[in-house]
Amino acid sequence: MSHHRMHDSEPQLVFSRDPHSNEFRESISGWFLRGHPLTINYDPTRIVPPDKPYRFGDPAQPIIAHLQFREGSPVQNLTLESWIGTPGFTPDTTAQRSPKLHGVVPIPEDADWVTIWISFHPTGGPVHYDSSFGRNFRFRFYQEELTVIQSDIIPNPASNLGTLKIQVSTDPCVQRVLVRYRILTDPIPATATQIELHKVKTATPTAAAIWETPETLVPADRVVSYDLVYFADDRPFKDNNQGQSYLAVDPKKRLKHPV
Numbered sequence: 001m002s003h004h005r006m007h008d009s010e011p012q013l014v015f016s017r018d019p020h021s022n023e024f025r026e027s028i029s030g031w032f033l034r035g036h037p038l039t040i041n042y043d044p045t046r047i048v049p050p051d052k053p054y055r056f057g058d059p060a061q062p063i064i065a066h067l068q069f070r071e072g073s074p075v076q077n078l079t080l081e082s083w084i085g086t087p088g089f090t091p092d093t094t095a096q097r098s099p100k101l102h103g104v105v106p107i108p109e110d111a112d113w114v115t116i117w118i119s120f121h122p123t124g125g126p127v128h129y130d131s132s133f134g135r136n137f138r139f140r141f142y143q144e145e146l147t148v149i150q151s152d153i154i155p156n157p158a159s160n161l162g163t164l165k166i167q168v169s170t171d172p173c174v175q176r177v178l179v180r181y182r183i184l185t186d187p188i189p190a191t192a193t194q195i196e197l198h199k200v201k202t203a204t205p206t207a208a209a210i211w212e213t214p215e216t217l218v219p220a221d222r223v224v225s226y227d228l229v230y231f232a233d234d235r236p237f238k239d240n241n242q243g244q245s246y247l248a249v250d251p252k253k254r255l256k257h258p259v
Contacts, residue, residue: 011107012039013139015130016098017046026137029242033141035109040065040116041100044081047120054122056099057082063101064119069111078103080118097256122223135235142239145171146230150212151248155220162220164248168197169208173232177211179193181226181248183218190228224248 011030017023030036044063048054054061065078107114115138115151119130131137139259150167156174180192201210218224225247227240 011036012041013114015040015042015046015118016100017043019045019098026139027243028139032139033143034107034111037104038107038114040078040080040103040105042099042102045098045118049124049128050121051221052125055086057084058088060087061120061122064121065103065105066119067105068107068115068116069113071112076105078105085186091189094177110213111118111141115142132212138233138237139204140232140234140237142230142237145232146172146177146228146239147150147200147208148228148246149210151246153218153220153222153224153248153250155250155252160220162250163215164213164216164218164224166226166246167210167212168228169210170203170230172203172209173231174230175234176231178229179213179226180229181224184223184225187217188225220250239247 009030011028013207014025014027014029016025016027020024032038042063042065044054047063059079059081063080065080067076067078080103082099082101084099115136116254117129117136120128120168147169148166149169150165152165153162154165155162164181168177170177177197178194179197180194182189182192186231187234195213195216197211198214199209199211201207203209225245227238227245229236229238231237
């Protein structure tokens, strides 16, 4: 069984923007579980128009996170603040190292998920929103909803190809599961290959659903790196093992390439 890799820290949601490509990214780290205090780190360049006069963390022009944890539950509003006061200048840098506003909110014990959207309230202008094009960002407790139970390349003695065998168990809420994989060659492929897992066992009140890869051949002596995309509430959710990806390898090499 392949357990999720989790950093030994409280959960964080990071909303970043690449200043060169203008690509927006959302990521999870830490113990993303109910009952933990959740830190939100947010890059204001995602929402502040580039021609808008704005000082980082300006309390007169607040950036507010709006959160909901169950369908129909009250919305919690959290003003995001600067750790460093209100500097007069913030340099352009990488998406990971750019200064971010932050706020902390507890995840309720009865939460179904974390839904969040962001608003910016400029002086003398309309409110701006960062909300995944109006759908709002939703993060599920994937550690509890999906578990990798097999992650192997099964060799074929008569061939240099092996069978990629990935099997996962899921909560009944999961509707579909996809694998996006790359064979770790030199160079590593720029584009992942995507395959849909087949459900081989339906969930019951006492047992999880089981999904596995269809017949998929890969070089038997290589390592396959992959992440998972699963669908619940007709929405996709990514599990990339907190940025570390999962690995599949010939089981005989497992000690050399731990997953």
